Amino acid sequence: MRETTRRIRASGGQAQPIPVDGVELFALCDGYLNVDMSRFPDVVRGIGDALAAADGQDLDDLAISVNAFLIRTPDRLCLVDAGDGKRRGDQLGQLPLALQRAGHKPEEVTDLLLTHLHGDHAAGLAKDGAPAFPNAKLHVAAEEIAFWRAPEKLDELQSVQLPFAEAALRLYADRLVVIRPGEEVLPGVTVRALPGHTPGQVGFLLGQRDPVLLSADVLHLPALQVQHPEWGxxxxxxxxxARAMRQQLLAEAAESGLRLAGAHIPFPGVIRILAGAGGLSFETAGG
Ligand SMILES: [Zn+2]
Structure with missing residues (x-):
């Protein structure tokens, strides 16, 4: 097994601080998705194989990190996304362990910020048919809620994800907070629209001196998509x-130095984008 794959598979249940000013931030590893290149239908074999191999991955046996993030302020404990839950065996659903390793119980979480409502972000909101975070408010973007509340418009693939979105909106209906791009949802945490992966997908921007954008699912595998953002x-x-969003955000991050954290960026999930003669590349940046 290649090095990056081995590292990702070993990281389930881990918590890792990420330096940023203004708040305390931790990456929490829920586990990994084991997939092959069928999840990346645009990848050109050969080019993709070489890029994956250079990053310690194998296109036929990919391990994709599933991360959530914990934001701690003096009076709030906030989870950004909630992992995949215990629906696919022990390779995922390690978020409660990672939270515990960061020193917290689910009951202490005050706020849940959802980037979008796909299962690997929202299924962990439920435990045995009840809210897994019994005291937390659920913050979801208005456009994301609207997307899942019109199921007749969903295509076949998105319909697969519908039960997780519906369960989240139902279980937390009495403490659902609708958020909008540009809003400061918690002190020092600003919502940013990142449409494409879903129409209502949002990210969360933290920090002033060396900011980091929790960029949801703009990237699923940096080893492939930083050089080839056209590969969806x-x-x-x-x-x-989604392709346009990826191209736009990568160009901005290369230009400004903005760090990108992501749910599927190899744990601990933070990279910096570098522009060079050969195009874009990335390095790990924090955690
Ligand atoms: Zn995802």
């Missing part, structure tokens, strides 16, 4: 929109 992910609801 199977579950991108709007393939063209």
């Amino acid at each position: 992910f199977l579950f991108d609801a709007d393939r063209a929109g």
